[in-house]
Structures are given as structure tokens and as C-alpha cells.
Amino acid sequence: MTTFQELRLDGVRRRFGGKDALTGLSLTIRRGEFIALLGPSGCGKSTALNCLAGLLPLTDGSIWQDGSRLDTLPPERRGFGMVFQSYALFPHLSVRKNISFGLQMRRLPRDEVRRRTDEAIKLVRLEEHARKLPGQLSGGQQQRVAIARAVVLEPSLVLMDEPLSNLDAKLRLEMRTEIRRLHQSLGLTTVYVTHDQEEALSLADRLVVLRDGRVEQIGTPEELHNRPANAHVADFMGYRNLLPMKVKAVHGDTVALDGSGLTLEGTPVGPVAPGDDVVAGIRPEDLRAGPHGVPVTVEVVEYQGRELAIEARTAEGVALFLRATERPSPGDRITVTADPSRVLVFP
Numbered sequence: 185m186t187t188f189q190e191l192r193l194d195g196v197r198r199r200f201g202g203k204d205a206l207t208g209l210s211l212t213i214r215r216g217e218f219i220a221l222l223g224p225s226g227c228g229k230s231t232a233l234n235c236l237a238g239l240l241p242l243t244d245g246s247i248w249q250d251g252s253r254l255d256t257l258p259p260e261r262r263g264f265g266m267v268f269q270s271y272a273l274f275p276h277l278s279v280r281k282n283i284s285f286g287l288q289m290r291r292l293p294r295d296e297v298r299r300r301t302d303e304a305i306k307l308v309r310l311e312e313h314a315r316k317l318p319g320q321l322s323g324g325q326q327q328r329v330a331i332a333r334a335v336v337l338e339p340s341l342v343l344m345d346e347p348l349s350n351l352d353a354k355l356r357l358e359m360r361t362e363i364r365r366l367h368q369s370l371g372l373t374t375v376y377v378t379h380d381q382e383e384a385l386s387l388a389d390r391l392v393v394l395r396d397g398r399v400e401q402i403g404t405p406e407e408l409h410n411r412p413a414n415a416h417v418a419d420f421m422g423y424r425n426l427l428p429m430k431v432k433a434v435h436g437d438t439v440a441l442d443g444s445g446l447t448l449e450g451t452p453v454g455p456v457a458p459g460d461d462v463v464a465g466i467r468p469e470d471l472r473a474g475p476h477g478v479p480v481t482v483e484v485v486e487y488q489g490r491e492l493a494i495e496a497r498t499a500e501g502v503a504l505f506l507r508a509t510e511r512p513s514p515g516d517r518i519t520v521t522a523d524p525s526r527v528l529v530f531p
């Protein structure tokens with residue numbers, strides 16, 4: 185296996201017809217990492233992946249594998265494996281032949297082709313289906329063939345572009361675990377594109393959040409979850425309450441806020457001063473019904489197993505999403521509080 189210690193993207197940019205699809209992507213991928221590129225449709229995820237793969241030339245910037253320049257090499261010289269949303273299997277070849285095809289193209293000895301194909305089939309748990317044609321398999325099984333076909337070549341980097349988006353919800357969860365298991369057991373380095381933040385958070389060691397072709401934040405799931413860099417990333421990370429408020433006073437590490445029918449204490453994510461208009465970001469699970477706090481009116485109560493999800497309204501009519509352990513009724517007046525460390529204040 186050709187391998188590397190790190191892969192460095194330096195100011196990677198790609199334009200289409202005078203419009204930037206991707207600008208200023210700088211990222212160092214360490215060997216063994218699982219990186220997710222996350223963002224809404226059209227934000228430049230596939231463009232980034234295709235630039236890495238060599239399927240798209242860069243408009244500007246460079247890509248380095250350890251000390252050597254990579255972006256000038258054609259795709260086949262980069263030694264990367266790719267898995268796409270559409271499986272793109274050979275319909276007339278059996279599962280086994282689809283998987284062994286790349287090894288045969290490399291003119292490897294027959295014994296080695298057989299051994300490595302067997303291993304790959306076992307890894308993706310398709311032993312019982314090895315003789316079938318792709319058309320005889322379920323969507324999830326076909327995607328497993330596509331994955332086996334990529335990893336059997338022992339690529340130094342595996343690139344996956346929304347590989348699970350054609351599968352139903354249950355299979356998606358199963359395959360997610362499968363992909364993480366393969367990544368670990370084969371010691372792969374993986375770059376994975378998705379628009380699903382839950383998928384990205386559960387799979388990746390680090391996430392790159394993209395918006396309109398630009399990097400919004402790069403960090404571990406914990407970093408993004410606890411410290412989103414701005415209100416947009418916060419929105420993506422489940423901060424359902426994004427409330428326009430005003431800074432009343434700054435005391436040390438916290439600020440007093442007012443607005444949207446609420447008064448709260450929060451923690452600023454950037455510099456703020458009294459009088460500033462800000463957005464307060466709070467996750468529903470951090471906004472709790474309790475004996476003290478701001479009065480709100482309950483509108484909808486949903487049972488969610490261990491807890492209740494509540495939608496309420498402030499005196500100014502702003503919707504709030506929160507959690508409770510005891511069931512209120514619609515129309516009830518309750519009071520809500522949040523720990524100041526869990527109220528993020530975005531300038």
C-alpha cells in the first residue's frame with residue numbers, strides 16, 4: 185500500500201463559469217483520520233472531493249501528499265478509492281468479479297487476487313451472495329459491493345460521496361456502523377461527504393462544515409457540538425433556538441441578554457459590547473422547565489420516550505423549543521431556564 189503521514193490541501197479553489205464552487209479550502213488530513221465534509225446541497229462538497237480525487241482540476245491552490253505535490257497527478261496515479269451515491273457496479277458481473285476486477289486490472293498473481301477478494305467479501309459480509317449479480321441484491325448489499333471494490337485495492341485514501349443517501353433509514357444506520365468498522369479495522373484514511381449532520385457527527389473524527397463554497401468551521405464533533413463558530417453552524421448542530429436578542433451588560437465571561445420576550449445570561453462566542461444585536465443559540469435539551477426563570481406559554485407537547493419535547497411561546501410570541509420531564513398541558517404557563525454556559529451568544 186502506498187501511504188502517507190499527511191495530506192494537505194492548501195487554499196484549494198474551483199470555479200465554474202466565473203462562479204466559485206469552492207474557495208480557500210485548507211485542511212491537513214492525518215493518516216488514519218475519518219474526515220466528514222458537511223453542508224447543504226450545492227455548498228461544494230462534491231467539488232472538494234473531486235478535486236482531491238483528481239477528477240476536477242483546481243482553479244487555484246495546491247494539494248500535497250507529505251512533501252510531494254499531488255494535484256498535478258492524474259487520478260489513477262493518486263491511488264485513492266472512491267465510493268459514490270450510485271453504486272456504479274458492472275451489472276453483468278457477479279459480486280465476486282465486481283470486487284476482483286480492479287485487482288485483475290493490476291495484473292496481480294491469481295492467488296493474491298483470490299485471497300484479497302475473499303477477504304474483502306468477508307469484510308462486507310457478502311459471503312453468501314458472492315455468486316449473485318448486482319440486480320439480485322438489495323440496495324444496501326449493492327453499496328457493500330461498491331465499498332468492497334474500493335477497499336480491496338488497499339487505497340491510501342478512501343473518498344465517499346453521500347454513499348448512503350439512496351438507502352432507507354434503517355439500512356443507513358446499519359451501513360453507517362459498517363463503514364466506521366471497516367475504517368477502523370483496515371486502518372483506512374477516509375474523506376466522507378454528507379449533508380446529514382447526524383451521520384457526520386457519528387462517523388467522523390473531524391468535520392469540515394461548508395457553506396456556499398467556503399469553510400465555516402473545522403473541528404471534532406465535540407468542538408462543533410459545544411462551540412459552533414457561528415449561528416449557521418449552530419443551526420446545523422441542533423441549536424434549534426436561535427433568538428435575536430440585545431446585550432444589556434457584560435460581566436466577565438458572561439453577558440446579560442434581553443429580547444424576544446426573554447431575559448437570559450449567556451456566554452459570548454466572539455467580542456460583544458452592551459447595546460449589540462446578537463443571536464442567542466440554545467439547544468432544546470439545555471432549555472428546561474423549572475421552578476424559576478422566564479415565563480412562557482406551552483403550545484405543543486410531544487412524548488419522546490425518556491423526555492417530553494415542548495414548543496412554547498414567549499410574551500413576544502417567539503417560539504421556543506425545550507425539554508421537560510413532567511408533562512404540562514397546552515396553554516399552561518411555565519418558567520424556563522438555561523445554564524449561562526449553554527447559551528451561546530453570536531455577535
Ligand SMILES: Nc1ncnc2c1ncn2[C@@H]1O[C@H](COP(=O)(O)OP(=O)(O)O)[C@@H](O)[C@H]1O
Nearest residue numbers: 200201205223224225226227228229230231232
Ligand atoms: N460541472 C459543473 N459545472 C457548473 N457548475 C457546477 C458543476 N459542478 C458543480 N457546480 C456548481 O458548484 C456548486 C457546488 O456543487 P457541488 O460541489 O456539487 O455541491 P454539493 O456536492 O455540496 O451538493 C453548485 O453551485 C453547483 O451548481
Ligand SMILES: [Mg+2]
Nearest residue numbers: 229230231345
Ligand atoms: Mg454532491
